[in-house]
Amino acid sequence: MSAHAMAASPTGIASIGLHFPSLSMAVEELAQLRGQDPDKYTIGLGCEEMSICPPDTSVVELATEAARRALDRWGGSADRIGMIAVGTETAVDMSRPLSAWVADHLGLKGAIRSYEVKHACYGGTLAVRQAAEWRMSGAAGDQAALVVAADVAMYEEGDPGEPTQGAGGVAMLIDEPRIARIEPISYPWSEPHFDFWRPVGESYPRVDGQLSLDCYKRAAENCFKAMIGKRDPEAVLHELAAICFHVPFPKMVRKAFYRVGEFLDLNAERIDGFFQEKIYPTMLWNRLCGNAYTASLWISVAQALKGLAAGERVAAFSYGSGFGAELMMLEAGPEAAAGAWEQDVARDLAGRERIDAKGYSELRGAKS
Numbered sequence: 001m002s003a004h005a006m007a008a009s010p011t012g013i014a015s016i017g018l019h020f021p022s023l024s025m026a027v028e029e030l031a032q033l034r035g036q037d038p039d040k041y042t043i044g045l046g047c048e049e050m051s052i053c054p055p056d057t058s059v060v061e062l063a064t065e066a067a068r069r070a071l072d073r074w075g076g077s078a079d080r081i082g083m084i085a086v087g088t089e090t091a092v093d094m095s096r097p098l099s100a101w102v103a104d105h106l107g108l109k110g111a112i113r114s115y116e117v118k119h120a121c122y123g124g125t126l127a128v129r130q131a132a133e134w135r136m137s138g139a140a141g142d143q144a145a146l147v148v149a150a151d152v153a154m155y156e157e158g159d160p161g162e163p164t165q166g167a168g169g170v171a172m173l174i175d176e177p178r179i180a181r182i183e184p185i186s187y188p189w190s191e192p193h194f195d196f197w198r199p200v201g202e203s204y205p206r207v208d209g210q211l212s213l214d215c216y217k218r219a220a221e222n223c224f225k226a227m228i229g230k231r232d233p234e235a236v237l238h239e240l241a242a243i244c245f246h247v248p249f250p251k252m253v254r255k256a257f258y259r260v261g262e263f264l265d266l267n268a269e270r271i272d273g274f275f276q277e278k279i280y281p282t283m284l285w286n287r288l289c290g291n292a293y294t295a296s297l298w299i300s301v302a303q304a305l306k307g308l309a310a311g312e313r314v315a316a317f318s319y320g321s322g323f324g325a326e327l328m329m330l331e332a333g334p335e336a337a338a339g340a341w342e343q344d345v346a347r348d349l350a351g352r353e354r355i356d357a358k359g360y361s362e363l364r365g366a367k368s
């Protein structure tokens with residue numbers, strides 16, 4: 001192979017597409033159905049609304065439509081796509097990857113490495129890292145990767161996780177860093193635990209709730225500790241325009257950032273200040289769609305990048321049960337300011353049909 005073919009390519013996010021299903025329900029409706037105080041869901045967990053799939057929508061439609069929108073915005077030629085990597089934990093087949101459904105619907109075939117990535121909610125981030133490192137290594141040449149993170153998060157009826165449900169898909173072209181440059185160094189942390197898992201053949205996850213909270217917080221602490229190193233923590237956090245997290249439910253992010261802040265010796269006032277300024281605003285769309293597993297972090301990143309000036313930096317913390325975590329650093333590019341992907345959110349999230357407790361029960365009945 002020539003030295004030219006192995007040259008590292010400037011790498012980052014060149015386009016973003018999002019897609020959400022057409023139904024939503026306020027968590028207060030679920031509280032009424034389950035005989036719970038609505039404040040437990042809205043204040044205790046920080047949840048607002050959940051995106052819900054109608055019977056004709058599955059993870060295939062979420063992933064495919066998000067990818068279609070990202071490709072339309074990218075404007076590149078399909079023959080430059082050398083990789084399709086789809087992160088999901090809503091697999092529709094044990095063998096055939098979700099990427100094959102996406103490729104089929106979008107007419108993509110040829111000299112393409114196409115596959116599915118599984119590591120609970122961390123799968124989408126792994127797909128992004130693999131695509132980015134493929135380009136950074138020089139092995140991609142001038143080729144781009146289509147990366148998709150899509151999931152439908154459903155719990156058994158009456159499960160404590162039910163108010164955190166959601167669904168959505170995010171797709172990104174990993175190519176020239178027009179929207180954001182992906183920094184080559186990232187900060188992973190993993191430990192093997194059964195905090196949240198779904199045995200083969202079962203429809204809903206099993207969860208050790210308290211353990212899952214502890215694992216998430218420990219992962220965040222270790223990733224931020226590695227990223228900050230010996231530098232002044234306040235200075236490092238201060239220079240970030242936004243800090244994005246995987247959002248299983250908004251209160252989890254607050255708990256995790258408190259743990260990070262305490263570890264860094266920040267007082268409660270400073271932790272609150274950073275949380276309100278740099279974290280809470282990034283969860284605007286997450287609060288409206290619920291946990292979309294692999295897509296959750298990237299929905300937050302899409303919200304955070306929108307409107308940034310070139311050069312502003314964003315931290316992105318990914319967590320997937322099992323568990324694996326990684327903190328990535330991004331730097332806004334020239335097309336972040338325009339935030340073209342916001343129109344997907346305006347079209348889908350704002351345009352959803354709201355269902356009530358009765359409609360939700362009927363839908364669940366229809367699905368079981």
Ligand code: HMG
Nearest residue numbers: 037039040043044120121160161209212213216248320321
């Ligand atoms: P729970 O039974 O609702 O827990 O389950 P709780 O009784 O501890 O209540 C939750 C909070 O509401 C508490 O707040 C209560 O005090 C408060 P805290 O003390 O923790 O700050 N509360 C109230 N607040 C106001 N008014 C009231 C009231 N009553 C209680 N009246 C749990 C909560 C998170 C365990 C459950 O929702 C669950 O199992 N969720 C799924 C697991 C999860 O999301 N874990 C998060 C970390 S793991 C992760 O992120 C990975 C994941 O995305 C999957 C993947 O990777 O694939 C989930």
